[in-house]
Amino acid sequence: MQGDYLVYVRVGWVFTAFFLAVFGISYSFNRTWLRNGIWFNLFFYSFWLTLAITILNTDNNAIIYPVGLLFLFVLFCIGLVFALQAILLLWNAAIVRRRESHSLANSLTLYLGIGIILLPFIISLIKTHLPVFWADLLITFPVLCILYMVFWFYNYLTVLALYQAYWPRHNKNFIIVLGAGLMNGDQVTPLLGQRIDKGIQFYQRQLQKTGHAPKMIFSGGQGGDETVPEGEAMRQYAIAHGVAVNDALAETQSKTTYENMLFSKKIIDASRITKPKTLFVTNNYHTFRAAVVARSAGLKAAGIGSKTAGFFLPNAVMREYIALVMRQRKLHLIMVGLMFLFSLFLVILNLHSAWIADLIRAIQGFLDNL
CATH class of the missing domain: 3.40.50.620 (HUPs)
Structure with a gap:
């Protein structure tokens, strides 16, 4: 078992070093590439995962227990923020409406918070009032789109944070x-x-x-x-x-x-x-x-x-993200189309799994007789 841990540790650090090197090269070449966020996150999470495996490999409870408790505390805080995200968004919206104009641009957290609260009720209505096929499709497709948007939003937050780490030389014209x-x-x-x-x-x-x-x-x-x-x-x-x-x-x-x-x-x-x-x-x-x-x-x-x-940042950051998405709207529309086709495939696969299994067995039998 100890030998397996050592292998995982070595492989983990190799991957971590690789992701760091790729990120460094990519970032030094062009700081405005969105892919920099992907490479950085691969490095970031592989680093902490490998570090955790390394610490466990020490068998030193004086290190393992404090670090483990800290890790659980961080997870708890992340989970708490996630669970309360709708309330936090509405709280921010209330502050913004007191201090800023009631424009659409300043109401993004309001609409997002309301949307998160209504989402479970909308899903329940869809399941109750629509045929199974359409219910599954109208749930699967939006969920994939939301996951896609969240992935790129998180990636955008990463590159935005990275871009702040810039200290220009005092040699400007x-x-x-x-x-x-x-x-x-x-x-x-x-x-x-x-x-x-x-x-x-x-x-x-x-x-x-x-x-x-x-x-x-x-x-x-x-x-x-x-x-x-x-x-x-x-x-x-x-x-x-x-x-x-x-x-x-x-x-x-x-x-x-x-x-x-x-x-x-x-x-x-x-x-x-x-x-x-x-x-x-x-x-x-x-x-x-x-x-x-x-x-x-x-x-x-x-x-x-x-x-x-x-209080102004949440709406402002979301506006910037939307503006970036619109700059590459053709690419994102293509991805939305592909996600729709994939959703359709998943729904058909789920509803006709027995029929598809019979078809696969028939094809295997045909190939075996060749």
Whole structure:
């Protein structure tokens, strides 16, 4: 038995090292690949599984029992959060509705919490009022779709968290600050102010360390309810907070994150700096998708994020995830179609298992007689 454990331990560490190496190579090549989350999670869970087997292999109760109790406590906390997820989502929705506008974008946790509560009742109604075939299909297919969405959402959370682990060098030529809407037509909102302050903080630190001040590009066009372009309002805010007038540039045409990156790139290209080093600043929940968009706009830039109020994060993160899904909607629609066909296969297999077993036996008998 001891020998079997040693084999498992060695194989486990080999796989762990392999997953870590693949993740490291993939992440260093492109930090915006979603597959990085898959490789990291394979490394992460294989590491803890192998570590558990290694600890059990020691036969040292002084180590095994405390670690085992800690493991059970962590599992209990995860299970508790999972069991209370609907309540937590509705609690967050109540906070958001007190502090923010009652828009669809700010109501995602509300609808998700209600959906989780209603799901068991909907399943019960389907089973009670529909024929077996349609009931099984209308339960199996949505469940597969939900599992698919949860898998990619968890993967997205992983790469979003990984993207925060970035400490840029103070050698930048340009800092792009992305716009986020104005209040009262011409005033910087607290959320947008956090972005600008984060950019100014990097600007001042680089100036102190190197004596070289990067140009700051404040990117944002003028909305229908705004009296000045976002970029200009942001520029004035930055100048009032210590940025030199000659270092503050306004990009005032963009309406989307893609245009933020594309039009800012045109300003950078016009500077004729060879291989400019560029940093963008946005909120932490937006950094990963903004980096994906920057690559699609042909802009070589990494991003840093300003802090966001905790109550605002769940809705914001879900919005970012939905936006990423929509960028690859063709792929996801194909996967939904395949899941429907697979669901249909499973339902038929379940309802006609005896008939299929007879068919398989008949085919085996036919092959045996050949």
